[in-house]
Amino acid sequence: MNLLTIKNLRNNEKFRIFVWTLFDFANTSYSIVVVTFLYAVYFKHTVANGEPVGDFYWSIGTSISMLITALISPVLGAIADYSAGKKRFLLFFTALCILSTFMLYFVGSGDLVSGLLLFILANIGFEAGLVFYDAFLPEITKESSYGRVSGYGFAMGYLGSFTTLLVVYPFIEREMIKETFPLSALVFLIFAMPLFLFLKDSRKSRTADESYFAIGFGRVTATLKNLKNYRNLVLFLVSYFFFIEGVNTVIYFSGNYASTTLSFSMKELIVFFMIVQTTAIIGSVIFGIISDSIGQKKSLVISLSIWIATILLAYFTSSVDSPLIELTASIFNLSPESDGHLLLSRYFYLVGLLAGMVMGATQSISRSLMSKLTPYDKKTEFFGFYSFFGKSSAILGPLVFGITSYLTGNQKYAILSIGIFFVVGLLFLGAVRDK
Numbered sequence: 001m002n003l004l005t006i007k008n009l010r011n012n013e014k015f016r017i018f019v020w021t022l023f024d025f026a027n028t029s030y031s032i033v034v035v036t037f038l039y040a041v042y043f044k045h046t047v048a049n050g051e052p053v054g055d056f057y058w059s060i061g062t063s064i065s066m067l068i069t070a071l072i073s074p075v076l077g078a079i080a081d082y083s084a085g086k087k088r089f090l091l092f093f094t095a096l097c098i099l100s101t102f103m104l105y106f107v108g109s110g111d112l113v114s115g116l117l118l119f120i121l122a123n124i125g126f127e128a129g130l131v132f133y134d135a136f137l138p139e140i141t142k143e144s145s146y147g148r149v150s151g152y153g154f155a156m157g158y159l160g161s162f163t164t165l166l167v168v169y170p171f172i173e174r175e176m177i178k179e180t181f182p183l184s185a186l187v188f189l190i191f192a193m194p195l196f197l198f199l200k201d202s203r204k205s206r207t208a209d210e211s212y213f214a215i216g217f218g219r220v221t222a223t224l225k226n227l228k229n230y231r232n233l234v235l236f237l238v239s240y241f242f243f244i245e246g247v248n249t250v251i252y253f254s255g256n257y258a259s260t261t262l263s264f265s266m267k268e269l270i271v272f273f274m275i276v277q278t279t280a281i282i283g284s285v286i287f288g289i290i291s292d293s294i295g296q297k298k299s300l301v302i303s304l305s306i307w308i309a310t311i312l313l314a315y316f317t318s319s320v321d322s323p324l325i326e327l328t329a330s331i332f333n334l335s336p337e338s339d340g341h342l343l344l345s346r347y348f349y350l351v352g353l354l355a356g357m358v359m360g361a362t363q364s365i366s367r368s369l370m371s372k373l374t375p376y377d378k379k380t381e382f383f384g385f386y387s388f389f390g391k392s393s394a395i396l397g398p399l400v401f402g403i404t405s406y407l408t409g410n411q412k413y414a415i416l417s418i419g420i421f422f423v424v425g426l427l428f429l430g431a432v433r434d435k
Contacts, residue, residue: 016140017149019194023133024153025160026191027094030101030126031251032161033168033184034119037273039104040255041266042177047107047115052406055253055260059402061116065123070388073131077384078218080132086201086380090132097125098188104181131387135380136199137371146368147296151288153367154360158280160191165274172266233373233382236432240366241389243304243425246311246418247362248390249397250355257411262344272345272352279356287361288368296369297434303358303365304426310355311419314348315412369434397421 033039040058048054080086100122107115141149164187168180258264258272291299374382397418404414 013141016199017152019198020133020136020140021153021156023192023195024157025163026188027097027126027129027133028157028160029164029184029187029191030097030122032164032273032277033180034101034104034122035126036251037165037255037269038168038172038177038180039119040253041259041269043115043119044260046109046177047111049109052409055402055405057112057116059398061119062123062398063396065120066127068120069124069127070390073128073387074381074384076128077131077135077380077382077387078378080135080380086132086135087196087199090129091196093125093129093132094188094192095125097122097129098185098192100125101188102182102185105178107178127387131383132380134367134370134386135383137367138374138376138379139201140199143372144292146371147291147299147365148285148288150368150371151284151286151291151361151364154284154364155281155288158277158284158356158360160187162274162277162281165270165277169270172270232433235428236369236373237385237389239425239428239432240370240386241425242421242428243300243307243362244366244390245397245421246307246425247359249401249418249421250359253398253401253411253414254352254355257415258348260411262348264345264348268345272349275349276352276356276359279353280360283357284360284364287358288364291365291368295434296365296372297429297432299365300362300369300429301426303362304422304429306354306358307362307422308419308426310351310358311415311422313354314351315416316347372434 043058044050044054048057076089080089100118103118104115104122107118137146137150137153164184167187168183171177171179171183254276255269255273258269264272287299287303290302370383370386371379400417401411401414404417405411408414
């Protein structure tokens with residue numbers, strides 16, 4: 001492929017969008033294998049030897065990685081805006097995530113310190129990279145298409161999760177769980193490469209008389225002093241802080257909840273996550289189109305309302321005595337007495353279907369609304385703040401879930417508390433003006 005062909009491809013909007021969404025396909029191989037499913041369960045049952053304190057350690061690792069990402073994101077974003085260095089930062093954090101994920105293969109029973117440390121590094125790489133990845137959105141398409149393009153990205157991401165599950169399934173059947181970690185890293189590496197080859201920063205890099213970190217801190221400080229000029233954006237970020245709290249906690253603990261409280265087998269977990277990924281693909285595309293039609297704010301209100309209903313439905317999965325479980329029994333022609341586990345699994349599949357419809361949609365709409373509200377010359381810096389609010393919220397939610405589960409010995413009380421974050425986020429969202 002010659003330089004002229006590469007230049008023509010870079011100038012083609014559809015190709016730029018495809019390459020950008022392909023990175024979403026790549027990085028979800030990490031999130032589904034490490035964060036949501038296999039390593040999360042492996043850490044609890046193998047590394048922590050099945051002890052209840054495993055939830056607490058997992059929440060600590062999640063919180064530390066999110067805190068570090070939250071603190072560095074605005075400064076790194078400001079530096080990237082000044083130096084046009086989004087792609088360089090994205091490359092560094094992508095490499096950090098891939099290498100740390102590969103090294104998880106060497107974590108075994110009782111390796112709590114190394115298991116947590118590698119997870120923290122991998123998660124920092126994944127989450128910090130998203131700051132620079134998201135900031136490319138205003139550069140690859142026009143504002144009227146933010147919603148659907150963001151939706152395409154998340155749909156491609158969930159397609160990546162689904163594909164990764166198919167790839168690792170033979171290893172799971174043979175109980176070769178550790179082998180799935182380097183395999184996930186390989187998938188991430190292969191499908192992330194096109195972005196670095198074909199996508200470019202919109203502006204040329206600038207040199208500076210002082211250090212880039214001094215510039216980054218200076219730009220962030222100036223923005224903080226003038227926050228009154230960005231009141232609408234601040235209201236949205238506060239709303240985002242709360243409702244993404246709930247989304248992150250569901251992502252981090254759904255696998256552990258299903259395996260611990262509902263005693264799901266590995267095959268049942270795979271079916272559940274495939275259902276979630278499939279409906280997430282559909283939901284991301286549909287809500288992306290809807291948000292461009294009726295507005296991002298209205299679309300978010302709809303998705304958050306569905307989330308609240310989903311949390312309430314999930315609360316009842318721990319008992320076969322509830323009316324909703326009895327209704328499910330009649331639908332699937334099952335007996336609560338003799339088919340208790342099968343009945344609960346079918347009910348949780350239905351809950352997963354509903355959650356999947358709005359999981360990608362909520363994240364996708366948030367990203368497109370953020371792109372619309374953000375000043376173009378500060379897009380990466382403000383996506384750093386977007387990351388700060390999103391990641392700092394993920395410190396509290398998983399920590400509350402882990403502590404509640406540990407103190408009560410029952411995860412159903414922890415799952416119910418998640419709904420509060422969606423309610424508060426919905427209230428703040430009401431004050432946001434969607435232009």
